[in-house]
Amino acid sequence: MSTAPSAEEQFDEKASQQLEAVYLTPDVIEQRERVMALLAPRAGEHALDIGCGPGLTTAGLAHAVGSSGSVLGIDIAQPMLAMAARRCASLPQVRFDRCDVNALSAADERFDVALASQVYEYVDDIDAALTELARVIRPGGRAVLVDTDWESAVWASSDETRMRRVLETWNEHIPHPQLPRTLKRRLEAAGFRHVQVAVVPLLNLVYDPATYSVGMMTLIGNFAAGRNGLSAADIAAWREDARHMGDRGEYFFSLNRYVFTAERA
């Protein structure tokens, strides 16, 4: 078992709102569009949104499957479910359930498509969770999983040692910070085939609060302060440095999202 705080502990009201704000930046909107194109949900299909968070992906699925289809959004964090329910209130084809990815509240082979964006990296027993995912998708149905490897982060700083300490500490917020490296074989072992992997990079060349990286500094900083000898002052200096990099035209951030598409065998 990892020592990472549980998803319920991490996604309280405040953190859920902060994450929603980051996920509404143009960077993440574009990422969502690319992921949705890879899943290609069709009108009339039954879709599952695993770890639906603030419901942005759920709403996207609902528009794609239309009123003849259905979407079930599940999440473990109540504040996330509340936001998702508000966002999708006008979409009758959407339903939400509070449950864990290891015990999905759905019958066998219930869904045509499933999406899990930035979720399995939070799950201790991934292999059991992927077997549970395979259970609820019909044979021939599709799944798309998105996960990040923060070691793919390239983040310019005038204090490389501090930047490394912050990112190493951020790795501790989840039990599987390098999940993409093993996800293809895990999916195959769980009963999926034709697993393809695509990379969706995030790239920020200016310091702008309406970007993914600057938005994430709040969540990363809140997590890292007080851990591994990083003080609140260290985190403030880390943030200030990024701002100054921006003032000098030297801001640079890139990070890879790995998108796995798979078919239920």
Ligand SMILES: C[S@@+](CC[C@H](N)C(=O)[O-])C[C@H]1O[C@@H](n2cnc3c(N)ncnc32)[C@H](O)[C@@H]1O
């Ligand atoms: C980083 S957010 C991503 C939200 C959403 N998928 C998106 O891309 O907009 C991760 C979500 O996964 C949920 N989650 C993490 N572990 C979970 C588990 N074991 N069971 C259900 N939900 C979980 C969290 O509560 C959180 O809402």
